[in-house]
Amino acid sequence: MVSQGWASARQLGAAVRAVVVFTALLGLLYPLAMTGAAQALFPNRADGSLVQADGRNIASSLIGQAYLRQVVTHGRPQVDADGQPILEPDPAWFQTRPSAVDYDGLGSSASQLGPNNPDLVATIAARRAAVAAFEGVPAAAVPADALTSSGSGLDPHISVAYAAIQVPRVARTRGVAADQVRKLVRAHTKGRTLGFLGEPRVNVVELNRALAGTE
Amino acid sequence: MSDTVAGLLQVGLLLLLLAACYRPLGAYLAWVFTSERHYRAEKAVYRVLGVDGDTQQSWQTYARAVLAFSAVSVLLLFGMQRAQAALPLSNGLPAVESALAFNTAASFVSNTNWQNYVPEVVMGHLVQMAGLAVQNFVSAAVGIAVAVALVRSFARSQTTLLGNFWVDLVRCCGRVLLPMAVLGTLALVAMGVVQNLSAGHHVISLVGQAQTVPGGPVASQEVIKELGTNGGGFYNANSAHPFENPSPTSNLFTNFLMLVLPVSLTRAFGLMVRDRRQGYALLAVMGTIWGLFLVGATFFETRGSGSVAAAAAGGAMEGKETRFGVWASTLWAISTTGTSTGAVNAAHDSLTPLSGGLALFHMMLGEVTPGGTGSGLYGMLVLAVLAVFVAGLMVGRTPEYLRKKITVREMKLVSLYILTTPALALVGTAIAMGLSTARSSILNPGPHGFSEVLYAFTSAANNNGSAFGGLTGNTPFFNVALGLGMLLGRFVPMILVLALAGSLAQQQPVPVTAGTLPTHRMLFVSMLVGVVLVVTGLTYFPSLTLGPLAEGL
Numbered sequence: 001m002v003s004q005g006w007a008s009a010r011q012l013g014a015a016v017r018a019v020v021v022f023t024a025l026l027g028l029l030y031p032l033a034m035t036g037a038a039q040a041l042f043p044n045r046a047d048g049s050l051v052q053a054d055g056r057n058i059a060s061s062l063i064g065q066a067y068l069r070q071v072v073t074h075g076r077p078q079v080d081a082d083g084q085p086i087l088e089p090d091p092a093w094f095q096t097r098p099s100a101v102d103y104d105g106l107g108s109s110a111s112q113l114g115p116n117n118p119d120l121v122a123t124i125a126a127r128r129a130a131v132a133a134f135e136g137v138p139a140a141a142v143p144a145d146a147l148t149s150s151g152s153g154l155d156p157h158i159s160v161a162y163a164a165i166q167v168p169r170v171a172r173t174r175g176v177a178a179d180q181v182r183k184l185v186r187a188h189t190k191g192r193t194l195g196f197l198g199e200p201r202v203n204v205v206e207l208n209r210a211l212a213g214t215e
Numbered sequence: 216m217s218d219t220v221a222g223l224l225q226v227g228l229l230l231l232l233l234a235a236c237y238r239p240l241g242a243y244l245a246w247v248f249t250s251e252r253h254y255r256a257e258k259a260v261y262r263v264l265g266v267d268g269d270t271q272q273s274w275q276t277y278a279r280a281v282l283a284f285s286a287v288s289v290l291l292l293f294g295m296q297r298a299q300a301a302l303p304l305s306n307g308l309p310a311v312e313s314a315l316a317f318n319t320a321a322s323f324v325s326n327t328n329w330q331n332y333v334p335e336v337v338m339g340h341l342v343q344m345a346g347l348a349v350q351n352f353v354s355a356a357v358g359i360a361v362a363v364a365l366v367r368s369f370a371r372s373q374t375t376l377l378g379n380f381w382v383d384l385v386r387c388c389g390r391v392l393l394p395m396a397v398l399g400t401l402a403l404v405a406m407g408v409v410q411n412l413s414a415g416h417h418v419i420s421l422v423g424q425a426q427t428v429p430g431g432p433v434a435s436q437e438v439i440k441e442l443g444t445n446g447g448g449f450y451n452a453n454s455a456h457p458f459e460n461p462s463p464t465s466n467l468f469t470n471f472l473m474l475v476l477p478v479s480l481t482r483a484f485g486l487m488v489r490d491r492r493q494g495y496a497l498l499a500v501m502g503t504i505w506g507l508f509l510v511g512a513t514f515f516e517t518r519g520s521g522s523v524a525a526a527a528a529g530g531a532m533e534g535k536e537t538r539f540g541v542w543a544s545t546l547w548a549i550s551t552t553g554t555s556t557g558a559v560n561a562a563h564d565s566l567t568p569l570s571g572g573l574a575l576f577h578m579m580l581g582e583v584t585p586g587g588t589g590s591g592l593y594g595m596l597v598l599a600v601l602a603v604f605v606a607g608l609m610v611g612r613t614p615e616y617l618r619k620k621i622t623v624r625e626m627k628l629v630s631l632y633i634l635t636t637p638a639l640a641l642v643g644t645a646i647a648m649g650l651s652t653a654r655s656s657i658l659n660p661g662p663h664g665f666s667e668v669l670y671a672f673t674s675a676a677n678n679n680g681s682a683f684g685g686l687t688g689n690t691p692f693f694n695v696a697l698g699l700g701m702l703l704g705r706f707v708p709m710i711l712v713l714a715l716a717g718s719l720a721q722q723q724p725v726p727v728t729a730g731t732l733p734t735h736r737m738l739f740v741s742m743l744v745g746v747v748l749v750v751t752g753l754t755y756f757p758s759l760t761l762g763p764l765a766e767g768l
Contacts, residue, residue: 007276007279008279008283010265011276011279011280011283011284012283012287013265014264014265014266014280014283014284014381015280015283015284015286015287016287017263017264017265018264018284018287018381018384019284019287019288019291021260021263021264022349022352022353022388023291023345023346023349026348026349026352026353026388026393027344027345027346027348027349028344028345030393030396030397030435031344031345031348031432031435031436032432034397034400034401034410034432034434034435035410035411035412035432035435037400037401038400038401038404038410038411038434039410039411041401041404041405042404042405045404045405045406045407045408045409046404046409046410046411046434047409047411047413047416047430048409048411048416048428048429048430048458049407049461050416050418050428053421056418056419057416057417057418057419057428058418058419058420058421059418059420059421059426059428060416060418060428060457060458062407062457062458062461063426063428063457063458064457065420065421065424065426066424067420067421067422068422068424069422090422093421093422097537103426104426104427105415105426105427105428105429106335106336106415106427106429107333107335107336107451108335108450108451108452108455108456109333109451109452109684110452110455110533110534110561110562110564110565110684111533111534111562111565112534112562112564112565112658112659112683112684112685113524113533113534113564113565113658113659113685114524114564114565114658114659114660114661114663114664114685114766115521115522115523115524115525115531115533115565115566115567115568115571115663115766116521116522116523116524116568116661116663116766117524117659117660117663118660120524120533120565121523121524121527124524124527124528125527128527128528143529143530144528144529144530144531144532145530145532145537147527147528147529147532148524148528148530148532148533148534148535149533149534150455150534150535150536150537151452151455151534151535151536151544151559151560151561151562152450152452152455152456152457152536153452154452154456154457155457155536155537155538156457157536157537157538158537159537192216192221192463193462193463193464194228195216195221195224196216196220196221196222196224196225196228197221197225197228197463197464197466197467197543198462198463198464198466198538198539198540198543199463199537199538199539199540199543201537201538208421209421212421
């Protein structure tokens with residue numbers, strides 16, 4: 001037993017030193033060297049693909065945002081019981097998908113609601129009615145991505161169908177020709193990579209930035 | 216192009232990439248673990264560790280080294296989280312609460328990467344890169360080392376020596392994982408994955424709303440998270456987060472990364488036992504089952520079967536990202552549950568009942584299709600031994616596998632191995648369902664709520680790490696229970712595998728005769744597929760009927 005205890009102690013000594021060595025090499029040297037290399041080779045992407053307007057950072061082109069405005073009734077901005085502004089979709093912009101975290105960059109999450117959760121079913125029905133009314137389209141024309149929250153809560157994309165039903169409303173609000181808006185949407189639509197990877201989609205962050213430039 | 220054609224081509228490209236790597240990477244892996252020469256840098260590491268790289272270990276010493284290394288790792292990881300407030304690059308975050316720190320330490324050391332925390336507001340950059348990501352490397356290497364020890368026991372005879380754990384660990388990290396991770400990191404950054412040390416950029420949107428764009432050394436962690444079949448996300452949404460997985464290209468690439476080592480290890484196995492056909496046979500079993508699960512899950516998910524929500528929305532898009540859609544999300548769900556990775560690119564809790572059930576059942580198979588790095592190979596070898604035993608019973612011959620006799624001692628170890636994980640998963644689930652405090656962690660009503668608990672304990676015991684995320688895991692009960700489940704589910708089977716290796720290595724190989732069951736033919740492949748499905752099916756079927764089957768049928 002003495003020799004077994006000694007054998008265990010020797011392995012334990014090696015284990016302590018191994019954990020220290022691996023932490024130094026794989027935990028510090030490796031990630032810091034990769035950070036240096038990434039910053040040198042792809043500075044914009046390594047920093048989060050930030051996009052600018054008027055000389056300031058407005059977003060990351062990969063992280064979605066909500067395009068909302070404060071509800072105004074009889075000329076008065078509305079607040080809730082806690083004094084927080086009550087928000088509604090801003091008709092001047094393309095809208096992103098519902099988000100379980102309200103596009104909080106420090107809180108990515110899905111809703112985690114189950115496929116037969118009655119709350120989810122009711123929420124989807126309410127969203128269908130709201131989107132149909134907001135866009136002035138029949139309820140059946142609202143696509144699935146407009147009614148469901150994404151996996152990250154930060155999805156920057158919407159389907160081509162959801163972008164299409166928003167065009168007339170955006171154009172009307174901005175007082176520009178629908179064709180002009182449609183052209184912008186087309187420019188920010190991506191097909192499947194190589195023709196078969198992923199899904200066709202429209203990047204709302206980049207589309208709205210381009211829209212801002214048309215004013 | 217129709218959705219179906221595009222989806223099939225997507226799967227085809229993934230298989231093509233894996234096929235292209237199979238021979239060269241398999242040969243490289245076999246060389247890494249059989250080469251006599253040490254590199255100069257490796258010798259320097261052995262000197263620091265105080266080990267002799269040319270000394271071989273018995274199974275007992277090998278197991279002691281595995282346990283000592285893993286125990287020290289748990290302690291350090293726990294300590295780092297508890298000391299976070301005092302560490303640099305922590306973004307001002309406080310110490311992690313102790314039950315959660317235990318759960319996380321157990322989770323990353325056991326290669327599970329179950330996450331009861333929201334990383335963005337709990338883990339600073341230093342704990343992530345110098346704590347969690349280090350375990351992403353070494354826990355994967357530990358799994359491969361144990362698998363290699365088992366393979367050597369088939370290749371060797373009349374010896375007690377299985378190799379040197381420290382040499383296997385260092386070589387796996389230095390010659391395999393690190394070079395692949397360096398290349399993979401750069402590829403991921405080129406695709407848009409972030410790699411910085413910033414606490415985040417504050418931006419003001421076009422409508423004047425403030426948002427923090429998060430930062431972090433993500434790409435360097437993301438690559439080893441997939442390659443080492445770990446699965447712990449840098450961010451809460453894991454691979455659904457656009458900074459971990461920005462595009463369909465990065466999605467296919469990371470999906471490939473989690474499969475490439477487990478798949479190629481079957482080639483290394485074939486080369487090391489000097490019969491490549493044996494490797495093909497195991498791969499055929501893994502691929503067949505993975506394919507069956509993929510077909511089933513895709514069928515249910517694209518049709519939205521059994522989901523009222525999918526019918527209401529006109530598609531099963533709840534919890535899925537627009538850029539991936541249903542096909543790429545389902546392909547990922549089956550790959551991540553078959554490999555013990557547990558990274559998710561869509562919310563599994565929101566999958567349609569039978570797809571979610573298949574993801575759950577896929578883990579229950581014991582993570583062998585193709586399984587985790589190393590653990591997939593040794594798990595499948597244990598099942599292969601069981602299959603020859605069953606075949607031996609049918610024809611009344613002493614069973615043998617790769618010319619080693621399967622005796623009472625081997626079968627005892629195999630039986631214990633087969634029983635350990637289901638016992639942990641099912642007993643854990645039963646205890647949780649019996650406690651009202653634990654039941655209050657459930658989010659979704661009905662059978663789906665039971666599925667959340669069953670999924671959690673199955674994921675922990677099988678070291679997968681994916682979740683039906685509606686379950687609130689950060690409670691004292693779940694932190695401790697799942698933490699213990701992960702540690703026991705990792706190290707009890709490992710000790711049994713090493714004991715099995717010790718026993719097999721001592722045997723004199725028996726000659727191949729006309730009566731030997733060939734273990735590389737279709738007959739044995741089908742038999743092993745049957746054993747994998749029947750053994751786990753019979754064990755778990757009652758629990759599945761209460762959850763996904765009750766909901767989906």
